[in-house]
Amino acid sequence: MAKSSPQTSGTGVWAQLSGLLGRGPGGYAFLSIYALVTSLLLLFNPRTNLFTDIVFILFLLMILAIYRTKVHIGFKIALGVITLGLVLPAFGTLNPYYIDVATQAGIFATLALGLNVVVGFAGLLDLGYVAFYAVGAYLWSIFSTPQVGLMIAGATPIPSGWFYGFILVGLTVGGVFGVLLGLPVLRLRGDYLAIVTLGFGEVIRVLAVNLDKPVNITNGAQGIKDIERPPLFFGDAFRAIAGAFGMQLDDNQLYQLFFYFMVLVVVLITILIVSRLKNSRIGRAWTAIREDETAAIAQGIPLVRMKLMAFAVGASFAGAMGVIFASKQLFINPPTFDLLRSIGILTMVILGGLGNIPGVILGAVLVTLLDLQILPRIAEILRSAQKAGWPIPAAFDPTQYQRLLFGLLMILMMIFRPEGILPEDRRRQELHEDDE
Template sequence: MTTSTSSQSLWQRVTAPLSSGPAAYGFLALYVLACSILLVTNPRTELSTDVVFVLFLLSMLVAYRSRVAAWFKVILGVFALGVVLPYFGTLNPFYIDVATQAGIFTTLALGLNVVVGFAGLLDLGYVAFFAVGAYAWGIFSTPQISQINPAWGPVDPVMFYPFLIIGLILGLITGVLLGLPVLRLRGDYLAIVTLGFGEVIRVVANNLDRPINITNGSQGIRAIERPPLIIVDQIRNLGVVADDNRLYQLFFYYLVLIIVLLTVIVVARLKHSRIGRAWEAIREDEVAAVAQGIPRVRMKLMAFAIGASFAGVMGVVFASKQLFINPPTFDLLRSINILVMVILGGMGSIPGAMLGAIIVTMLDLQILPRIAAVLREAQAAGAPIPRQFDPTQYQRLLFGLLLVVMMIFRPEGLWPDERRREEQHEIEIAEEELEVDKDAKPTSPNSGR
């Protein structure tokens, strides 16, 4: 107990001056400014830029948890995410695309965190809601709709904006349909049923090309429409970006950024509301929660519906951004990836889910491919590295090992929820006290007889 308390106090003594007071303002300003200068002055696609880019994104989470004024956080966020990163994206489009993908999976991780972290409902089919929103826009915005009924035609591209709401509603309805059959299930049984639901959606999308061709089967849907950009001519006149692809990269980046901010606000308000407390009670002890008068059915359905609605919105954005979707895009591994983000960051923690999403996305899209490229260069230079070794081919193994290590050394996650951290430390302290009591227990005088 003494060792745990002293180490915790040492960590607090190191981080306290940088997380509150005047030192926090200077530290955050220098942190963001230094990362911004390093990014803008070195826009090349290389390992050093990757590291600075990850540190730059993590600076927003550090600011989020620091005890500084809200206006200062807003100024830092607008400067870093609204000015520096888009400008850096005009110098190197690869990184703005990675940031957009990280934002998409951040929203998905926050949505799954509502189901798994807040309500304690293990969902292995979360990607199904993502697929529903993507296929909705993919079908209605392309000539695929004419395969269903020749009299119908694709909707106008401007309908993309109303379809964000439609995707939210479709995800919500699908979440309720999933929640109804699994209300009485818990633990492994719930995981198996939700896993089956996710696979059913993928198989249906793969086979729903006959007798009526709705999803175009395994070939997927191509040439998905993008929304019209209202201020394209004004941006072109400024001379900042002339390429339409660059313009759409910036458009989707800002759109995803707005959706992420709205998602964080909604999830944070829910967590600290009566609904969030009811979810927490169900997660800790469902029988006791029902005995206290918490409506179990309504709360579980609400968790599934709210979590699924975020995925439905991002499905519409993802389909329009990628221009092509097919069933393998929404397989089981995608759901597991999102669950890894939640577990790695810390279940029930909003900044933890965001941190997990950033780390996993960076590993998947940026860091592992960059390490593979470095290893290939070393192999070409004659380094004794097996040619069969490619980190991108062992991605699932690395994620699995990462989770095992997390469960052993930090089961509450990298950025845990405060209540979960306290509970975890209380358990550890109680176990240590019990061991101390056993060691200090006096031996009975008659024990040797």
């Protein structure tokens, strides 16, 4: 894997290796072999075990390798389409667990990109980000199930075909909520803002728990179940294509593939929008605000309007993703949207590199894999070690200790590498200006 960024690549073997494999013919050969080996390993050994886990992680990290290697852009795109568009879905039909992990990683990548607009670009620490996600999720859940009849007497659920339209509704409503929260609090200094957004996240969660009376809007702590999935208008065609390869797909598998591709498309659109924004006039204004508010005002940047825009943009991604998430998950309840989720997304952004788009995606993928694959695997290992007589406390289950993991990641990153794994150039300069 070409993990060489100019400042970390030291001398010696590693530098030579990355020089050889990072560009030119070496790069083409490296990527092709890498992709071929991991793909074949996945497709011919699809059982869930530690080995497949490792290969799967290497497979996902290949996207990073493709991004970092200096080869022709057409080759990169072709390789990306083959691996993410063909190999992974094919593997997913063999083992539904892994494609679900990939879909989750995609969902979190979008959320992390959205949060990155707020925290990374504009430098506003938002600890209640998941509230906007909850708003989107509840929006679709309420209107697609008989729950709407409990809220408005006589109303019937809207047809599931409206799902696509509702993604846009979720986008808009998320943005509106972002502005509503932002208007009163954006005049505050950074650390106050963190606490207020944290409180806002709690308020939304408490409302979700308690708004089952006087009018039943959210169905309280029981949550909403049987959320509609969109109709698969191309389902038969897709089944026919899969059938040509000798694969029989049932409805659940089709939906899994559908949501995988849907999330993939949304991630790509998000990357496009966010990277365009970052290099626009607005993005540069955000950077200015992040680095020095007073100087930014002096430059004539409309401070509150720009901050509001960052809030609204970040929130609208979360709102849209909430709609997709609710539909994929079929069931939501208030604990889905607790503070830990917000913190998890923040950890992704911090781990990967505040402000840097590839870094944030890497962070999202790493934290999701850590959460959904590595922790359960460690738990399994601990259990077998315990059976073999090792002194490991019975009540210790690593999958239940995400807080510890996120907390440690945050502290260690802040102390040793505050700019993240893949730092943004400007941010690195900002954080290390007194080192030189």
